[in-house]
Amino acid sequence: MSSDEDAHLNPSLLGTKDYWDSLYDLELTNHADNPSDVGTIWFSDADCESRIYQYLTSDELSLPPTTTFLDLGTGNGHLLFSLLEEDDFLADGMVGVDYSQKSVDLARAIAAQTPGAEDVKFLRLDIIAESPELSVFGDRVADEEGFDVVLDKGTFDAISLSDGVVDDGTGRRVYEVYPERVARWVKPGSGILLVTSCNWTEEELVRKVVTQGSGLEFSGRIKYPEFTFGGKKGSAVCTVAFKRPQG
Ligand SMILES: C[S@@+](CC[C@H](N)C(=O)[O-])C[C@H]1O[C@@H](n2cnc3c(N)ncnc32)[C@H](O)[C@@H]1O
Structure with a gap:
């Protein structure tokens, strides 16, 4: 493994809870003033939510309406609401979690006025620090x-920008424990974890998530338009699916 493969991202404000609390505070005020303003929809320029919807409703997966969803770092909850638009899935199987209480308040306010979304559950939860x-x-x-x-749409990205270190004596940055923390919520055998990132390339994301402790394996990818820059091919956003084999 080259040292590049081990490189951390440089910490930034987007890796701090204060940043997200202030953003959602502002977005809550904007939403209260204008209910059609639901705040930031991350990666909308890459048409990310409709690509995720198409992947989840593809014949390859053939997921039933009773499929259960957990959205990590849900923000305004928009990804879950977008999956409800065509009536393929049931709202009472959906849960969105975020460590910012203001995000939870915003997502609940939007759900209350989105027909069919009233049963989506939103909870405050720090996915790294808490193990409910x-x-x-x-x-x-x-x-x-x-x-x-x-x-996960953009949440592993945000966690990768935190300079926090886990309190287990290993000195690992918090993003390094993300795979083992979130794997426990993926149903063994049939469940998938779908991570969307703009901070890591697809290869880096796979290397960061498929770690020894996580028990997760690569299972698929969503395609995005590619561009060539400096002789290298790439896309601005990647979405990778991981499975958690039984046992
Ligand atoms: C880039 S935003 C993405 C929001 C949402 N997934 C979307 O696509 O609009 C990252 C989100 O991760 C949340 N977050 C960051 N660290 C977290 C943690 N440890 N536990 C739960 N949520 C976290 C932030 O509050 C923020 O809502």
């Missing part, structure tokens, strides 16, 4: 081993 039982996510998953689909 599945029952906190509600009845639909309380007796299951995990969610069918765990979504």
Whole structure:
């Protein structure tokens, strides 16, 4: 492995909770003034949410309406609402979590005025620091081993920009424990984790998530338009699916 493969991202404000609390505070005020203003929709220029929807409703996956979803770092909850637009999935199987209470307040306010989305559950949860039982996510998953689909759009990116270090004596940056922390919410055997990033290339994202401790394996990718720059091909955003094999 070259040292480049081990490189951390430089910490930035987007890796701090204060940044997200102030952003959602502002977006809550804007939404209260103008209910059609739902705030930032990350990666909308890459048409990310409709690509995720197409992937999840493809014949390859053939997910039933009862599919359960956990959206990590849900922000305004827009990704979950976008999956409800065509009536393929049921809102009561969806949970969005975020460590910013203001995000949870914003997502709940939008859900309350989005027909069909009233049953989506939003909870405040720090996905790195807290390890709740599945029952906190509600009845639909309380007796299951995990969610069918765990979504992350931009949250691993934000966590990768934190300079925080885990309190287990290993000196690891918080993003390095992300794979083992989130893997436990993916249903073994059939569940998937779908991570969308603009900070890591697809190869880097796979290397960062498929670590020894996570038990996760690469299972697929969503295609985005590619550009060539300096003789190298790439895309501005990547989405990678990971599975958690049984046992
Ligand atoms: C780039 S935003 C993406 C928001 C949303 N997923 C979207 O696509 O619009 C990153 C989100 O991750 C949340 N976040 C960062 N670290 C987190 C953590 N440790 N636990 C839960 N949420 C976190 C932030 O509050 C923020 O809402």
